[in-house]
Amino acid sequence: MLKGQDIAILIKLLLKNNTKEKIEFKSIAHELYISQSEVTKSIKRLETTKLITRYSDDSIELHKHELMEFFVHSVKYHFPAEINIATRGMPAVYSSPYFKKLIMSEESYVWPYINGDTKGLALTPIYKALPNALDRCPDENFYAIISALDLIRLGGKRENKIAKELLEQFIWNQ
CATH class of the missing domain: 1.10.10.10 (Winged helix-like DNA-binding domain superfamily/Winged helix DNA-binding domain)
Incomplete structure (x- = not known):
């Protein structure tokens, strides 16, 4: 597993x-x-x-x-999206730096993180230490891919299509 x-x-x-x-x-x-x-x-x-x-x-x-x-x-x-009450954290899904430009959403999501400066609905990250990892070693490509996976975990058909296109770029190294 x-x-x-x-x-x-x-x-x-x-x-x-x-x-x-x-x-x-x-x-x-x-x-x-x-x-x-x-x-x-x-x-x-x-x-x-x-x-x-x-x-x-x-x-x-x-x-x-x-x-x-x-x-x-x-x-x-395998990793269903879990949404909780609004909290402070690191921007996730539609609010992440990569997707903020591509997808307009009234909802704001964050991965709960004590050092976060954004407020939004709490989305449980795929793994617990994710916000700490991105804070310690920022990596915009990693952030974009993990956000694409969150988009798939949470989104509808349109969002899944956008996420799939991003994943294809990275997987096929285009």
């Missing part, structure tokens, strides 16, 4: 793969605000799902067709 942090690690693997950056578990752990042992366990879970293959030289191959299918059709069922 996948955990939310596995999705974040999968996104980091995708981004590092796209830039041909060497994949180091220590670096991913630091960027995502989780332990290195959790990254290792996550990689094993991701291998079990056939979303990635890890080779003996520690290189990792992402299975992009399966990854796209998983993101577009499964994430919303």
Whole structure:
């Protein structure tokens, strides 16, 4: 069974793969605000799902067709959106920097975060430490992808189409 942090690690693997950056578990752990042992366990879970293959030289191959299918059709069922009362936090979904320009919404969503400066309906993030991770190591591409997944978890057909287009750009490295 996948955990939310596995999705974040999968996104980091995708981004590092796209830039041909060497994949180091220590670096991913630091960027995502989780332990290195959790990254290792996550990689094993991701291998079990056939979303990635890890080779003996520690290189990792992402299975992009399966990854796209998983993101577009499964994430919303494995990690359903949970909305709570308004709170302070980090902008999420329609309020995130990437989608704020593309989608007009009367609703404002945030991932609850004590250091956040935006108020909105609380959306439980895919994994608990997400706001801490983005605060520690800002990464606009990671933020855009995780927001696209939140859009799929929460949105309708139009929003899903926009999210899918963004995911295709990153997955196929266009």
